[in-house]
Amino acid sequence: MSQRVKVKQILSADKTHYEVTVKGWVRSFRNNQFIALNDGSTNNNLQIVIAAENTDPALLKRITTGAAISATGEIIPSLGKGQKVELKASTLEILGDCDPEKYPLQLKNKPSLEYLREIAHLRFRTNTFGAIFRVRHTLAFAVHKFFNDRGFVYLHTPIITASDAEGAGEMFRVTSLDLKNPPLTPAGDIDFKEDFFGRSTNLTVSGQLEGELGAMAFGDIYTFGPTFRAENSNTARHLAEFWMIEPEMAFYELKDNMDLAEAFIKYVIGYALEHNREDLEFLAQRLIEEEKQKPQQERSEMGLVEKLEFVLNNEFMRLTYTDAIHILKDSKPNKNKKFQYLIEEWGADLQSEHERYLVEKHFKKPVILTDYPKAIKSFYMKQNEDGKTVKAMDILFPGIGEIVGGSQREENYDKLVARMEELHLPVEEMSWYLDTRRYGSCPHSGFGLGFERLVLFVTGMGNIRDVIPFPRTPKSAEF
Amino acid sequence: MSQRVKVKQILSADKTHYEVTVKGWVRSFRNNQFIALNDGSTNNNLQIVIAAENTDPALLKRITTGAAISATGEIIPSLGKGQKVELKASTLEILGDCDPEKYPLQLKNKPSLEYLREIAHLRFRTNTFGAIFRVRHTLAFAVHKFFNDRGFVYLHTPIITASDAEGAGEMFRVTSLDLKNPPLTPAGDIDFKEDFFGRSTNLTVSGQLEGELGAMAFGDIYTFGPTFRAENSNTARHLAEFWMIEPEMAFYELKDNMDLAEAFIKYVIGYALEHNREDLEFLAQRLIEEEKQKPQQERSEMGLVEKLEFVLNNEFMRLTYTDAIHILKDSKPNKNKKFQYLIEEWGADLQSEHERYLVEKHFKKPVILTDYPKAIKSFYMKQNEDGKTVKAMDILFPGIGEIVGGSQREENYDKLVARMEELHLPVEEMSWYLDTRRYGSCPHSGFGLGFERLVLFVTGMGNIRDVIPFPRTPKSAEF
Numbered sequence: 001m002s003q004r005v006k007v008k009q010i011l012s013a014d015k016t017h018y019e020v021t022v023k024g025w026v027r028s029f030r031n032n033q034f035i036a037l038n039d040g041s042t043n044n045n046l047q048i049v050i051a052a053e054n055t056d057p058a059l060l061k062r063i064t065t066g067a068a069i070s071a072t073g074e075i076i077p078s079l080g081k082g083q084k085v086e087l088k089a090s091t092l093e094i095l096g097d098c099d100p101e102k103y104p105l106q107l108k109n110k111p112s113l114e115y116l117r118e119i120a121h122l123r124f125r126t127n128t129f130g131a132i133f134r135v136r137h138t139l140a141f142a143v144h145k146f147f148n149d150r151g152f153v154y155l156h157t158p159i160i161t162a163s164d165a166e167g168a169g170e171m172f173r174v175t176s177l178d179l180k181n182p183p184l185t186p187a188g189d190i191d192f193k194e195d196f197f198g199r200s201t202n203l204t205v206s207g208q209l210e211g212e213l214g215a216m217a218f219g220d221i222y223t224f225g226p227t228f229r230a231e232n233s234n235t236a237r238h239l240a241e242f243w244m245i246e247p248e249m250a251f252y253e254l255k256d257n258m259d260l261a262e263a264f265i266k267y268v269i270g271y272a273l274e275h276n277r278e279d280l281e282f283l284a285q286r287l288i289e290e291e292k293q294k295p296q297q298e299r300s301e302m303g304l305v306e307k308l309e310f311v312l313n314n315e316f317m318r319l320t321y322t323d324a325i326h327i328l329k330d331s332k333p334n335k336n337k338k339f340q341y342l343i344e345e346w347g348a349d350l351q352s353e354h355e356r357y358l359v360e361k362h363f364k365k366p367v368i369l370t371d372y373p374k375a376i377k378s379f380y381m382k383q384n385e386d387g388k389t390v391k392a393m394d395i396l397f398p399g400i401g402e403i404v405g406g407s408q409r410e411e412n413y414d415k416l417v418a419r420m421e422e423l424h425l426p427v428e429e430m431s432w433y434l435d436t437r438r439y440g441s442c443p444h445s446g447f448g449l450g451f452e453r454l455v456l457f458v459t460g461m462g463n464i465r466d467v468i469p470f471p472r473t474p475k476s477a478e479f
Numbered sequence: 480m481s482q483r484v485k486v487k488q489i490l491s492a493d494k495t496h497y498e499v500t501v502k503g504w505v506r507s508f509r510n511n512q513f514i515a516l517n518d519g520s521t522n523n524n525l526q527i528v529i530a531a532e533n534t535d536p537a538l539l540k541r542i543t544t545g546a547a548i549s550a551t552g553e554i555i556p557s558l559g560k561g562q563k564v565e566l567k568a569s570t571l572e573i574l575g576d577c578d579p580e581k582y583p584l585q586l587k588n589k590p591s592l593e594y595l596r597e598i599a600h601l602r603f604r605t606n607t608f609g610a611i612f613r614v615r616h617t618l619a620f621a622v623h624k625f626f627n628d629r630g631f632v633y634l635h636t637p638i639i640t641a642s643d644a645e646g647a648g649e650m651f652r653v654t655s656l657d658l659k660n661p662p663l664t665p666a667g668d669i670d671f672k673e674d675f676f677g678r679s680t681n682l683t684v685s686g687q688l689e690g691e692l693g694a695m696a697f698g699d700i701y702t703f704g705p706t707f708r709a710e711n712s713n714t715a716r717h718l719a720e721f722w723m724i725e726p727e728m729a730f731y732e733l734k735d736n737m738d739l740a741e742a743f744i745k746y747v748i749g750y751a752l753e754h755n756r757e758d759l760e761f762l763a764q765r766l767i768e769e770e771k772q773k774p775q776q777e778r779s780e781m782g783l784v785e786k787l788e789f790v791l792n793n794e795f796m797r798l799t800y801t802d803a804i805h806i807l808k809d810s811k812p813n814k815n816k817k818f819q820y821l822i823e824e825w826g827a828d829l830q831s832e833h834e835r836y837l838v839e840k841h842f843k844k845p846v847i848l849t850d851y852p853k854a855i856k857s858f859y860m861k862q863n864e865d866g867k868t869v870k871a872m873d874i875l876f877p878g879i880g881e882i883v884g885g886s887q888r889e890e891n892y893d894k895l896v897a898r899m900e901e902l903h904l905p906v907e908e909m910s911w912y913l914d915t916r917r918y919g920s921c922p923h924s925g926f927g928l929g930f931e932r933l934v935l936f937v938t939g940m941g942n943i944r945d946v947i948p949f950p951r952t953p954k955s956a957e958f
Binding site: 004006008023024025026039040041066067068070095096097098099102103105121122124125129130133134136137140141144148151153154155156157158159160161162163170172173174175176177179180182189190196197198199201203210213214216217218219220225226228230232240241243250251411432433435436437438439440441442443468469470472474475476477478479 | 483485487502503504505518519520545546547549574575576577578581582584600601603604608609612613615616619620623627630632633634635636637638639640641642649651652653654655656658659661668669675676677678680682689692693695696697698699704705707709711719720722729730890911912914915916917918919920921922947948949951953954955956957958
């Protein structure tokens, strides 16, 4: 048997008349003669031509969609449309049958995304999910490459944590206590001293605070790991378990932070365009088909690839929250009372409808909003001189909303502690975090990017459950 | 102010007589004149020379170990020993003070690893932990690069899972129920239907089963994420939370699996040697110092860098479990009853002492043991024709023991189900997993590598708690 070669390599090589073995799964079988073989290395199939007259009819019957096969033969120029080369098979072996009566992907009609979500363990085998998860892979690799090339240290911050002061959201409890019969304190409370870690522990909502500890030694660090929210949000944009990227940089001020975030997003999108062009073009076509069912005015103005290139080639709009409030106050939907939440005064928290107006209607490009009111932002953000605002930055994307949230951090010990006390945060318990401000503190900044929101944007998909392999949402933890 | 440049770049550039700004932390300050500045980009410090006579004495006092500073000046050739260039400072600013009376790293004596574990939030600032975590970063990047270069898809398998059939170890429960007052079923059991996911959920012990789902579509996938064990093991080799790498490859048989695992380990070690030579040389020197306290015969035969190069340049020894049992049975420590667990017959589970004998005494190189008795291995491993053994492979490393565990997977539906029934595993609940064997099954293989064990080996450290940023162990979840 000759060397096994992957389909991607065969199709991209400008070469014929050599012998190979290919292994993969049958996508279709036409005229008892043409097999479309997919091995996952690319969305494109290799055409295998077999001589039906020389093939055992019992074998022919077993060449069904989904069956795993191995074929050996010569790569020759293809006379058919749609491919340059094909495999003229000399031997063919069925490695694993696939009963067409039972196979869930053997459908006459195109399966819906909703149906495929129910069989998430098989949906990778479709063109759409093949493309999505190859793009997801490329984006993940680009994340690591971007930071590695710039000398950042990848820091694995803890998943199980006793810290609950980030205030980023509801947390899941982690325990090995017997829930039916938990140990109790004399006062009748659950005795977490008896739990595995000797205290109450949760799943992390963010690695930022631990990331700052790393930045104060390595200068530049990033995290890329799972984070969790125990929030009962059954929306197309929320997951209970998702992956987040959180860089933290010593000696970065707010502008440096914005520059890095913009460069980072452009880099990873550019990397996907360069390395997964075919997958993105497939997804662009899928989006056009999907949008045909929408009224004309709701369809995207740009195609997917065009939209990604637009982001790459244009500077993000940067403005303060205060300026954004002026724009929103004077906007048509505010004056005509079309916003669900009308903007009446400075200090209002921006809703999705306001962010979308700014990004999609007013500026028509990604927007970085800065210097939010301190009352609506986290305790660790650096306070501005005005006493009212903090050096926060949110990056807003069309169709996605907030894709990045970050800030310059408050490096002044006294100001940070005062703010924590105002908010009734446990200063004593957070002593380890405050040590960064006690010993060699410095201006520093960081941000968090929700990886699935990025994948959503780049793939043009509409539901976040379709861009993570096995979504965790309220009442659902299949597979 | 001139452009900020990192210390690594200044020291590696063969260039003088240009102006830069540097920012970092004071490691030492001698003679009111020489500052050793570290910014985390390398273990090496930049010497900054200041003119004490032109500097405010109040400022001089604030130049203490751990203080964050910014300095601008000219890079000039250094006359002193130990460095080629130094910075002749024209301006110097203290960004953050560090009180020498209070700073925990301001110790006259070298702090012990145990003490530093208690202040894990500050230990990154030492040379030892700086080197360890830069090497850890490089190894993580090399993992991604190795698989990306070979067309593997990085698959984020779920952290929260309802699946509990891997049998890899005790699991942590994840819940959002009120432990003091949990909902009960009519029968008086905890009603997990009321829990967040509508069922009982745990933290994953392995992404393998979900990984196999991906391999059946993409061909080659890998995971790299956190995994968990709720085991009360207070040893230098166990963590409750650790990172694991798990590749799964369609169409790979056991030999392909061994070849990939060996190539993978050599690649990442070689990558670290190439990119973190200075850090590894520092850690090698640390190890020599540490071993000076041991009796001669307990010291390592090779230095750290020498040991890593030895692994790179030698083929791993491959043999079957059965052959290993013969060797062990006839070995001196077995005959002299020096083993705690004497090897009497085929079927015995190998203990750490046996693995160490094979690796460190008998073969003196990494060993891949294959074809273990099925009774001591997992249900999903491919059964050999002999009816007794399975196509398992464990890679054993000197000083570490098992670093990789893997196998060819049982791809035959009937054999797999029969084995699951023998072991009383929930066949019905695992229906999604069995679908891979129902629809287009094929020979496939995979392995798992505990990332911290790899880092332990490459850094030469002795305790796994020193190679993960914030270790989680029984009764300990600090920071």
